[in-house]
Amino acid sequence: MTSIGYLGPKGTFTKMAVDSVFNGEMKNGYRTIPECIDAVDKGEVDIGVVPIENAIEGTVQLTIDYLIHQVRLPVVGEIVVPIQQHLLVRKEVTNNLSDIQEVYSHSHAIAQCHQYLHRHLHAATTKHTSSTGKAAEIVSNSNEPIAAIGNRLAAEEYGLHIFQENIHDYPNNHTRFLVLSNHPEKVHIKHKKDSEKTTMLITLPNDQSGALHQILSAFSWRKLNLSKIESRPTKTGLGNYFFIIDVDQPYDDVLFPGVKSELEALGCQVTILGTYPVYHMLQN
Numbered sequence: 176m177t178s179i180g181y182l183g184p185k186g187t188f189t190k191m192a193v194d195s196v197f198n199g200e201m202k203n204g205y206r207t208i209p210e211c212i213d214a215v216d217k218g219e220v221d222i223g224v225v226p227i228e229n230a231i232e233g234t235v236q237l238t239i240d241y242l243i244h245q246v247r248l249p250v251v252g253e254i255v256v257p258i259q260q261h262l263l264v265r266k267e268v269t270n271n272l273s274d275i276q277e278v279y280s281h282s283h284a285i286a287q288c289h290q291y292l293h294r295h296l297h298a299a300t301t302k303h304t305s306s307t308g309k310a311a312e313i314v315s316n317s318n319e320p321i322a323a324i325g326n327r328l329a330a331e332e333y334g335l336h337i338f339q340e341n342i343h344d345y346p347n348n349h350t351r352f353l354v355l356s357n358h359p360e361k362v363h364i365k366h367k368k369d370s371e372k373t374t375m376l377i378t379l380p381n382d383q384s385g386a387l388h389q390i391l392s393a394f395s396w397r398k399l400n401l402s403k404i405e406s407r408p409t410k411t412g413l414g415n416y417f418f419i420i421d422v423d424q425p426y427d428d429v430l431f432p433g434v435k436s437e438l439e440a441l442g443c444q445v446t447i448l449g450t451y452p453v454y455h456m457l458q459n
């Protein structure tokens with residue numbers, strides 16, 4: 176049976192992403208993103224699902240850095256999940272916000288609710304956890320007046336009460352999750368025909384004027400639409416960066432090899448991290 180690793184424990188957004196696409200497979204929650212990626216690399220599970228980008232807080236840098244510097248795995252799919260953050264408390268602690276002394280959650284979830292925390296829970300200390308599911312677990316096991324930020328699934332899984340719904344600071348909150356696997360034949364993602372992407376990793380030869388402009392023009396004159404461009408340090412010294420570029424279409428045998436050889440002629444290193452379908456989960 177196909178097995179799937181995800182950022183656990185139960186009740187995380189990553190688990191929601193997994194459940195929206197896969198059913199019937201064996202699912203294993205891992206404590207951290209690197210542990211989940213390692214499990215795919217070692218063959219402990221066939222597929223891994225990890226968060227990569229949130230509409231409010233931006234890139235999940237742990238994921239991108241671990242995938243580039245530590246364990247390179249093919250990206251075989253993407254799942255986009257609507258994110259609603261709720262303030263969760265134990266059923267007995269339902270009276271007053273000012274009683275809450277600590278708020279637990281994943282750093283990305285806390286960042287998505289900064290304004291709410293600033294306005295309504297100014298006196299409470301924020302505590303980072305490895306996931307929103309873990310935060311809900313901590314709150315459910317505690318006798319203290321503390322709260323977690325997480326989703327409805329976490330409230331159900333840990334028997335918590337939703338004290339305040341939708342506390343994220345901006346509407347239209349979504350997170351993208353990457354599906355990683357060395358066995359693409361085991362991954363079946365339903366998606367619309369035009370919903371496919373290609374992710375490329377590009378390293379510039381050295382700091383030279385106009386280099387980024389030359390890179391971008393290799394895509395633009397071929398009318399390849401880019402949906403994301405991100406720079407991350409190569410970790411070899413100040414000012415040395417990779418570019419991670421998402422192109423809004425699947426890899427083909429004409430345009431992409433053309434881009435690759437044009438960039439290589441400029442002295443860039445080009446790696447295709449994956450070409451894959453994108454599934455959009457509907458709001459429930």
Ligand SMILES: O=C(O)C(=O)C[C@]1(C(=O)O)C=C[C@@H](O)C=C1
Binds near residue numbers: 281284350
């Ligand atoms: O903690 C979770 O529930 C996760 O799945 C992680 C994560 C993230 O890393 O961005 C996923 C979605 C939300 O944006 C908040 C947290």
